[in-house]
Amino acid sequence: MKVIIVGAGVIGITTAYYLEAEGHEVTVVERQDRAGMETSFANAGQLCRYTARPWAGPSVPAMIFREMGRASAPYLVRLRFDPQMWRWLVSFLAQCRTSKYQKTRSNLLRIAIHSSNLMDDLIARENIDFDHCRYGVLHLFQDQKSLDYASEDERRFANADIRGETLDYASCVAIEPALNQCQTSFAGGILHQHEQTGDAHQFTAKLARILAGRGVSFEYGVEAQKFITEGESVSSLITNGGTIKADAIVIGAATNSAKLLSPMCPNLPIYPVKGYSITIPTGGYNGAPKIGIHDSSRKIGFSRLGDRLRAAGTAEFGAPNTQPSQSRIEALRDRARTIFPGAGNFEAAQTWAGLRPMTPDGAPVLGQTKWKNLFVNTGHGSLGWSLACGSGHILADLLAGRAPRIDLSGLTVDRFF
């Protein structure tokens, strides 16, 4: 089958990987001049197996209102006239109820485990170097109440292997000695030993090169614009570089997916939620953590990527462009320096902002649209790096007419219509 994938982020590239492996003739259409240059470029790097959680949770509405207007707020809502944002936020807040949170958490856990297993297979087969670490991720909590709440949430997992281990702060420091220099206090942490970290951009770029060597065609600098339909199917993709015929089309265009799909599949609720990262060179310093860290009070993830430390996170609503706000970058830099003062050269850190393609419930949008051969693989929000292999594999199953290995409840496009 001739398949076009729109988007060469981590989602489009992993989809291409599984489709090429099945013998399809794959063309990837990407508006940038290389793979992995947008949201997959400098994320927090955390590969969540058991810690894939929706953002929409019971404690979030209070956090949003409490922190309103602060540059360092984990969730910052910019008050502006943006009906799409307000509509999206209302749906997001409706997802914060405990029952909704638990349902989405279980849907995300299913696909995250599937994805993590596939990622392990892919790494073993393809030998890609992407500053990958398997030391686990330690979630730190500033106050006892949040630690107790998160521990309680862990205990809800029937399977004890999935639960993280609750630790007092002295035990956290014993596990990660770089915390010895930390200049703020934490009540304790939860250690998730199975979690991994790695550089999503390196992975995406290197996998794209491998695929090019296997015959996948890459149309870089080409923007997908419209579809030509025939009956209940799409027959071609119109781009700024011409029209491409296809037997099937997969949209992996992240925050741009909704706009591209709007005539075919109107009102897909994918909103661009901005996040920030700084990448600190650690050469010549010895205070960077080895293990992944998640600062739960500020929603910042830290991942050691070879001789760099990536600090990334926070959410900004109402700033749908990738222009970094200097005050948000400085707040991130200050927080990183407070926790790991000896980690590296903070002034030389590379700064970045990216747009998460977020759905209100925080789960991706996978599968066939009402058009027989038009598929979506998008809306991965804060978890696209973690869910990429699973999502790509599911798309390959669906295109082949096979039942995917996991139940897709809560993960498909029809939940919005």
Ligand SMILES: Cc1cc2nc3c(=O)[nH]c(=O)nc-3n(C[C@H](O)[C@H](O)[C@H](O)COP(=O)(O)OP(=O)(O)OC[C@H]3O[C@@H](n4cnc5c(N)ncnc54)[C@H](O)[C@@H]3O)c2cc1C
């Ligand atoms: C600050 C931050 C921290 C994060 N941390 C983590 C983390 O620790 N773990 C995790 O799992 N996830 C994390 N994420 C989320 C993760 O980075 C994203 O979910 C993931 O990168 C999305 O991948 P994607 O391929 O869908 O999007 P992208 O990488 O944005 O790829 C989409 C591609 O589509 C192309 N495109 C769009 N429209 C068109 C068009 N019309 N024609 C042609 N090409 C088009 C774009 O140019 C782009 O290259 C984080 C995100 C942010 C912002």
